[in-house]
Amino acid sequence: MSSESLELIERFCWWFHIIGILLFLNYVPYSKHFHIFLSFPNVYYSNLEAKGRFTNMESVTREVKLMLDPASVPATDVPASPQRFGAKDVEDLTWKQLMDAYSCTECGRCTSSCPANQTGKLLSPRKIMMDTRDRLEEVGKAIDKNGTEYRDEKSLLNYITEEELWACTSCNACTEACPVNIDPLSIILDMRRYLIMEESKVPQELAGMFNKIENNGAPWQFAQADRYKWAEEGT
Ligand code: SF4
Numbered sequence: 001m002s003s004e005s006l007e008l009i010e011r012f013c014w015w016f017h018i019i020g021i022l023l024f025l026n027y028v029p030y031s032k033h034f035h036i037f038l039s040f041p042n043v044y045y046s047n048l049e050a051k052g053r054f055t056n057m058e059s060v061t062r063e064v065k066l067m068l069d070p071a072s073v074p075a076t077d078v079p080a081s082p083q084r085f086g087a088k089d090v091e092d093l094t095w096k097q098l099m100d101a102y103s104c105t106e107c108g109r110c111t112s113s114c115p116a117n118q119t120g121k122l123l124s125p126r127k128i129m130m131d132t133r134d135r136l137e138e139v140g141k142a143i144d145k146n147g148t149e150y151r152d153e154k155s156l157l158n159y160i161t162e163e164e165l166w167a168c169t170s171c172n173a174c175t176e177a178c179p180v181n182i183d184p185l186s187i188i189l190d191m192r193r194y195l196i197m198e199e200s201k202v203p204q205e206l207a208g209m210f211n212k213i214e215n216n217g218a219p220w221q222f223a224q225a226d227r228y229k230w231a232e233e234g235t
């Protein structure tokens with residue numbers, strides 16, 4: 001090629017590249033590629049608590065303490081009543097959980113390492129994050145169109161089924177595997193909390209365990225007074 005042709009091709013490629021990048025940058029915030037920007041803050045705000053440490057609700061903890069030993073709870077220092085127990089829809093999730101949804105690269109590492117998914121259950125932590133983002137988009141568009149007070153009849157439970165939620169073993173393999181420290185488990189736990197505490201929907205096996213904890217203070221069917229009987233039997 002002549003020098004002129006080479007220079008022409010070089011100029012064309014240079015401008016094509018720079019204009020393409022500028023157009024792409026405008027497209028990024030509206031696309032799934034938004035994770036490119038959100039990955040950094042998402043990792044910065046990672047949950048640094050020990051994995052497996054669940055959040056509890058102060059007001060509920062206080063009620064339980066009051067039932068067990070009223071003297072152990074100061075009369076002052078009463079936490080505000082919660083608006084909702086757990087999460088039914090995206091507005092009940094924390095800003096970090098919503099940022100998680102937008103930071104997901106959809107790489108699928110979480111689902112590959114999920115034991116529930118590996119054993120053929122319906123659960124996919126990747127889908128949990130994509131469903132959360134899809135619902136968030138839906139709510140956002142509805143609010144843009146109809147005003148901030150608008151609520152449709154749907155919720156996140158229209159996207160994520162109860163079967164998926166109860167398939168989770170809370171093992172944290174998904175949070176370990178995620179390259180940008182996303183926590184699908186926290187969304188699953190909040191949605192389960194809603195199902196149990198507001199709708200009283202709980203699998204039968206768990207309902208039995210809850211009753212025993214409530215009555216006996218332990219997941220077994222024996223009264224607390226009988227706990228040491230196993231030791232006495234041998235004597
Ligand atoms: S915590 Fe739940 S969703 Fe995450 S890997 Fe374990 S079973 Fe799967």
Ligand code: SF4
Pocket residue numbers: 103104105106107108109110111125126129177178179180181182184
């Ligand atoms: S591993 Fe993380 S980034 Fe990848 S699909 Fe799962 S949640 Fe999204």
